[in-house]
Each structure stands twice: as structure tokens, then as C-alpha cells.
Amino acid sequence: MRPQLSRSSAVLATAVISALALSACSSDPEPAATGPTEGGTLTYASGDAEPTCLDPHVGGNYPQALLATQFLESLVSRDADGAIIPWLADSWTVSDDGLTWEFALADGVTFTDGTPLDADAVAANIAHLQDPATQSSTGYLAVEKVTSVEAVDDLTARFTLSEPDSALLESLSQPWLAIESPAGLERGIEENCESPIGTGPFVVESWTKQDRVTLVRNDDYTSAPADAGHDGSAYLDGIEWRFIPDSASRYAALQSGEVDVIDNVQPDVLVQAEGSDSLVELDAPRPGATNRLELNSGTAPFDDVNVREAFIRSVNVDDAVSSLFQGTAERSSSPLASVEPAAYSDESLFSFDPEAAGDLLDEAGWSETDADGFRTKDGERLTLTFPVSTNQSIPAEISLFEQLQANAAEVGFDVQLELLDLASWYEALGANEYDLVSAPYTKVGPDVLRILYHSDGITPAPSGYFANHAQVDDPAIDTLLDEASATVDDAERTSLYEEAQADVLEGFYILPLYDQQNHFLLSTDVHDARALGTVSTPSFADAWLS
Amino acid sequence: MRAFIVLWASATLVFFITRLVPGDPAEAALGGPGSQASEEAVEAVRRQFGFDQPLVVQYGIAMLSLLRLDLGSSYALRQPVATILLDAVPGTLVLAVLALLVAWILAIGLTLAQSQGSRIAARIGDTLEIVASALPHFWLATILIAVFSTALSWFPPVSTGTPTGLVLPVVTLAVPIAGFLAQVMRGSLQEALDAPFATSALARGETRVGLRVRHALRHAALPALGLSAWAFGYLIGGAVVVETIFARPGLGRTLLSAITVRDIPVVTGVVLVSALVYVILTLVTDAVTRLVDPRTAVGGR
């Protein structure tokens, strides 16, 4: 495990220590001795896809979250320990039945268009998320249980829920539920997509498609989250947010000084950069689900738990992860990311044991072997279709899948890897033409389990989308997840989620691979950049250049 | 007129190809299967884009709007396709034109150098050309970045908005096409040098260098000129890769991202622009050919 050092505390306004925050580490002998300097423009190079809309309410994917973190803010945030902390809302209360929440908003906050932040603005944002015309996906799902939002007074917003939702605060902390200026929203989807208006440390000045988004400082910024390094406007004059899709070019641009920060750093580059004096690494584990393979239990051959276990026992994930990620990712054996306090893991279920795998296949009736060495049953080959989205899986991950494919072939699985573009990949899932799939899912908190493993997630939306790719259809798991979702008591909720995770793992529905991590590389000129404790997007509100 | 026919046929071809694309176009318009659009929303879009009409009617509507220069709206970007293309075309055009120029300079240089030298020089040149024309753009780009950007720090590895940022992408695109052009030119240069007019020119006291530069090269350039319009198309194809690696905005990247999300109106737009550029270039190379070709230059055929 790479050391995660905390920032020098000289500028820390609160006692909250952010373990995610970056320090210039040991290579910097004089950490922030001179204090932050004002001015300068930071250039950030993103390898994530360029968003088609900058408003994270529309759709709601990770690239949108990365950018939105720079200019939009949420009602609450989450610190490095997973505790919910105040942001645009100073405090909140919940009724005993869990159906009414009241948020007291921070006083004196205005959007960058001059509109004041008030309870009506919050109501307008929730309404915007729930309006079908917004085409919201992530945010829409997160506020499904909210029936209405009303203004008790100017600075108090009351949420009424159809049923208790223990994940409400976690949901609201996400950038996809950020609060935007109601006047901005009223401009309509086209205009709002170009330049959403928020309360954040920076403001969208312009967006040159396929090239960059230019962000300038919000001089009137007052609403830093509780774990921020300082109050008041940012030190940087602005951010040039560039889109550089190719990972090798991105690294070359960082080395040549064209850019100051890059994301989506490949494992071999991270290893190379470790020896460099001019580069620093910032690691931010993502919350929610781990990177995992989902085994489609809805169709043959994975409808048989023995075949699922046989596959899982036949692959050597440990060696693959350590050789391909070279120490930059940790093997996981939990459905949840290790940063989630509720994560439950059981390593014993995922040990590499080809012999046991062979026995399990024999038991399941796949006992014959054909000329190519693959198992057969009733003349049919043991074939597993594995569509892989080249837009979502980095090269090292695709190599990992190839290694698993080769391991599984030893035992007699014919794994068919299919590299697809995003649209074809969605089509394959929608048509139920897959046995294995790897789909990232980022959400704050353990409620992600309900989305991924509740049987409701099997029924596709009219567009064909569904989140329960493993097609887990177990009434016991459903009950646990429903109960957990309605349980506000933390300890009780955690134990329910742990039980549900144990069931998912023991049913061999998924093969956890490694923790999803954001890897950033920064030039040593960049100080006090950090990743938020919500979905690990980088924040430059406290950053400065030397 | 013929230019118009080519454009019309291209548009027709693209229209029918895109109708063959699997999946419901209305769903694609709503963000593809990854979205959670309701049945009503899909219906509304179907009506809005006319997907409920018979194919012939749809085709007619599509062609009519093309005549009005209306390319429709992007599904994914919520912008008129024309706006997107206008943003993307200049970057690619600058890249392709410069690359073509550099390729021409390289090819002429290579050809002349070889025709002067020994057979061994010609052999080496020949091999170089074949190797150059067999270099994948992505590979060449990586090598150039590693050498000229990371090791020597001469040129930036990504576009910077300054002329230095153009150097590596232009060279990447130019080298393989230069290999092609040189191959074609060298063959015809040899033929021209063997032709009777070459002997008579030498007899008139023309030097060997003068013969090559003033006479034979004109002949040699003709077939390669005829290739230029084709080469331009090749460059636009190469731009897909080069723009991705060097992070330059342009048609290639627009096309690639449109393909991955099935943004049919944008795909159609890019293909039509490429066809249009091809047609215009053909007209230009025709004109240039007439200027250079000794047969047509001296008062027609």
C-alpha cells in the first residue's frame, strides 16, 4: 500500500484530517513553508471521455462529476473517514419515522449569476432531477423516494419521502445532485449544458469542444465544505481543463510541462513516475462497488452455482493483479470498495484452486472434454461470452481479462472476450448476450448494493438498461437490502449490508478483482490539491502553484 | 454536375447504411441503451425525427433538408450538426493540407535523390518508401513523441494552439503518404527519363539536373497529383488516429465519438463533409494537372 500522507496542517481550517489529501511527500523538503501563492492557471488533462453536457443532472456519469466538482457544490459532503459533513447545508434533522428531513442552508451564499441560494432553489433542483425532460439517470435514481421538497422558510428546505431512505445524505453528497442556480436551469437544457451555474470555487467561462473547458476563479466564493483547507476564493486564477484521450500523450504532456495534472494514469506509468523528482502521485480510492466480474446467473451455464464457483476457482486473480497493476491496485474480495465502512470481505471464497474447479464442473455435468480441451455437456461446449467495453476498461484491465481467459481455459472454460465500443456493449447487455461482464459503478455509500443486487434491478428500463448484471434474484437478499435502506441506525444498517454482501459472495454471483482507484499524477509545482471524500473527484479550491 | 452526383450518391449511401445500423434510432437519440428513457419519450422522439414514416418518405425528407443545407441535430451533443462540423473542420483541414504539402516535399526530395544516385541508393530508397508506407500512424506518433517531445523537448506532445504543436501530428500523417507518392513518382520519373524527349533535351545541352527538375519531374508529378484527392481522404482517415493521440479537435475525433454512441446525424455529416472535400480537391487537382501537364499546357490536346 502506497503511503497516503496528509497535507501540512498550517492551512487546515478544521480539525478534519483528510487522509486523501496530497502532500508534496518526502521529495519536497520545504512543505508549504512560504504558504500559498495567489495566481496562475492550472492545466488539468483528463483522460475520461469528454462529457456531452456539463450539467451533471443530465445523464450523470463520472466525467461530468470530475468537471462539476470544480464549479458546482452539493448540500453535504463526505470526509475521508466516510462521515457526512456540512457543505451548502449547515445542519439537518430527520423525523423519527425517517420520512421528513429538514436542511438548514448556509447563509449568504449566492450562485455566480447573483441568484441567492435558498430553499426554493433546492426545491427547483430536485424538481429538475425528477423532470423526465432532464433525462437524468444517476441523480434521478438517487432521489426516487423524495416525493416533495418545500421551503419552510428562506433557508430551510423540507424533504418529504415516500419511505425511509438511509442513503439520502450519501446520495445528496454526490456531484450528480449538485445544486445549480434555478435561473440557470430555466435557460433550458441546451444552454445549461454549455455552462451550468453553481456556487463553486470556479466558473465555466467557455467550452471548446474536443479541446478544453476554461474555468475562471469565482471571486465571491464563500461556501467551502467543512473539510476544506481554507475559506474564501481559490488561489488559482483559473483552470484549463483539457481532454487528452490517449494515456501515453497525457503522460508525455505532463513530462514536458504542457499540463500540471493528469488523471487515469496507467500502472506502468505510475511505477515509472515513482522514481521521478518532478512528479507526485495522488491516489484516491473510489467509493461504492469494487471492480468485479459479474456472473450472469440468469442464463445457462451460470444458472448453476457449481459452474459459477468452478469459474471463480479456476482463475488466478492474485497473480494477474500483481503483475499487471504492479502494486498500484489491491486485490479485493468484497462487493464494496475498501473505503466503505460497511465493506465485508471473505478471501477464502476466492482462492485459486483449478483442481476443485474441475471437480465442481464434473459435479455439474460438464464432464466431457472436446478436441480443443474445452468441457462439454450433451455435446455443447462450455462457452462464456464476455463483452468488454473498450471505453470503460483500461489496457491493463483488458490484459487482466485475457489472463483470466487463459486460466479458465486450463480448466475447460471457453471464454469468448469481445472488445466492443460503448453502444455495442450496452446492446449486448440489453440483449442478455453475456455470461460475464465488468461494469464500473460509482455511488457513495453501501446503498450501491441495492442498485446492483436487488432483483428490481433485473427488469430493464424501456431503453434496455438494468444494473443487476449478475441477475441476482434472491428474496432473502432483497429483504436484507430493503430493510437496510429503511434503517437509519448506523450499526444496524451496516450489519444488514454485511449480511447481504455475505450472501452475494457465497452465491458466487461476482468475482471481486480490485479496488477502483483514481490515480492522479501532479507536477511538484502543484500544492494542496486533494480528492473529495465523496466520489474522489479532484478539488483545486485550495490548490496553488509555486 | 458530376460533383453534385457524387455528393448525392454519397448522401444516399450513408442514409441507407445508417438505416442498417442495429437498434432503434429513437433510442439512440435518447442516449442509447444506457439511458433510462421511458416508452413515452421514445414515442415522442420517433414522431419528432419522423422515424414512424415509411423509409422512402424519410429518405425524401432527409434529401430535401440536405438541399436546404440542414444537417439536423446531434443526438448526443444537443447541437446542430452544422455547428459541430464548423468547429471541427478547420483543425482537420489545416492538419491535412500541411501534411499533404510536407508529403509532397518529402516525396519529391526522395525521388530526385534516388534518380541521381546509384542502383544501391535506389534500392535503399525503395525499401524506405515501402517501410514508410507500412507504418501505422499510431506507432509513428508514439515514436515521434518519445523522441522529439519526451527525450529532446523540441515539440509539445499535444496541441497547444501554436505552430510548434502542429509539427508532430503533421509529420506523423505525412510520412506514410510520402512513401506512397514517392513510389508512384519514381516509376513515372524513370519512364519520363527513358522517353525520347529526354534524349533530345540532353542533346540540346540540358544538364542532367536541369532535365530532371525542368522536364521529367513534371511528368513524374502527374500521376502523384492525380492521387492527391485520394491521399486527402487517406489523411482524413489518418486524422481519426492522429487527432486522438495529439488531442487535437477535429473531424476524426468527432467521427470516432459519434460512432461509439451511434450519433447518426453527426456520422452522416462527417461523411458528407469528407465527400465534399474530395470533390472540391478533385476539381482543384484537375486544374493543376492541366497547368502542369505539358500535353494540355501547350494549347490543349
Next chain:
Amino acid sequence: MTMTAVDGRSVDPLRPPAPPTGRRRVGPGVVLSVGFAAFLALACFAPGLIAPQDPAAVAPLDAFSPPSFSHWFGTDESGRDVYTRVVHGAGSSLVIGFAATAIGLVTALLLGVLAVFGGRIGDAIVGRAVEVLFAFPALLSALLVILVLGPGPVAATIAVGLSTAPGYARIIRTSLLTVRSSGYVEAARLLGHGPARILVRTILPNALSPLLALATLGVGQAVVWASSLSFLGLGAQPPAPEWGAMLASARVYLTTAWWLTVFPGLMIVATTLSATAIGRALDARGRRAR
């Protein structure tokens, strides 16, 4: 307004250079090329003979070994032997190369025959068709085909093949015209042969020979284009050791493991070079025969 440059009148744009004049011996280049072609043939049809290991067998702990006695070409990121993969990849790579070239040639041949023997209307139709095909550059039409068929080697092959067709078609048309007006056809007709027989036995063989050199160049080209599609994530499917896909995935490790790019790259270049040399030698023989 005319487009003389595309109707094949003025020039044969893709015409290969004339072979060095007056040489009748078979040069060392050709001998080497034939040798390499024999090696490739062996690699295609019996790869196990020269590379007995399994090209898909992984050994994560041996990843990124540089070339050595146990791994002549080194190992890749999964510890697979690069030499074994290069040899086993010959088949699928050349299938892409040859199939694409064949698609291009057959399409071109149909167009050419229609142009020359279809009367003025046929010629006009083919002229326009060639222009339209030219207006769809290789990678562009490849992406269109992928849009319809989904990504994969089949789409790549068809697309690359179609995009080479117009160039071939023009050359075929020109040489068909030359052959038609030559003495052979007249002679064959006097011998009482039917038109179909004349076309197949007399005209085509004579018209096709200049194409050979070009088509051999096309094989290498097709492999290169397919590798670009692999780079964009739309090409061959793993674990098939296709050269283009190997080259594309090796790009990530270019600065740390040079052997991953160099060897598949060398194979593509060597294939193109030897195919061109053989093609030219055949072309020269064909010319002498005429």
C-alpha cells in the same frame, strides 16, 4: 466541369514503378523474399512446427522479460512468449491482409469489366461509383462498416477491402482497354472463341498482371489499417495473436518494453517488403512474356 483525374484517362495513379530495365536474373532480394514467404506459409499452416508453445498460455510472473535464449522475442505483459505469438499470428494477420485484398480486387474487377464491356452507360456508372468509393476514405468506411456489423476482424476486413477497390478498378479499366484493343483478342476471335472464353482466358490474365505488384503492397496495407482499428479498440478480438492487435496493445508499453512493438512491426514490414518484391518479379516476368 470535368474530373479527368478520376476517370483513368490521364494516368494510372496507383501504377507500380517499372522494374529496373534489362535485368533478367532473379535478384537476392527476391530469393530472400521467397524464403520469407515460405516461412510465413509454414507459420500459417503448421505454426506448431516452428513454435511449439501455446500462444495464449500466460505466465504473469514472467511478464516483460526482454529477449533471451528461452524467449527469443521476449514476453509480453501477461508473460506470453512473443515469438510464439508472432508465428501463430501469421495466419489471422494474413487472412485479414489477403481477404481484404481479394475483396478489393474482385469488386474492382467487376467494376472494370462493367466499365469496359458495359458500353457508354456502364462506363459512366462505374466512373461515378469509383468516385463515390473514393470519397469514402479507408478508415472512414471501416468505421461505417463497424457501425453496421459491430467491431471485429470481419468488419475491418470488409471495410479495408472495399476502400482499396476504387484504386484497383481504375487500373483494371485502363489495362482492360489496352488489352481489348490489342492483337490477342483479335486473334482469339479469329480462332472462333466465344466472348466469355476470350474474357476469362485471354483478357483477364493479361489485364491482371500489372495489378499483382500493387495487390501485394495492399496485403501489408490491409494489415496496417486493421492495426489502426485495433488501436481504436475496434479490431481483432483477444487472445488472437493478430500482428496489428499486438502492435496496438504494445503501444502502451513502448517506452518500457520495446520488444513488444518491434517484432510484430518487423513482421508487417517484412511481409510487405517481400510481397512487393515477389509481386514485382512476377510483374516483370509477365511483361517479358508479353
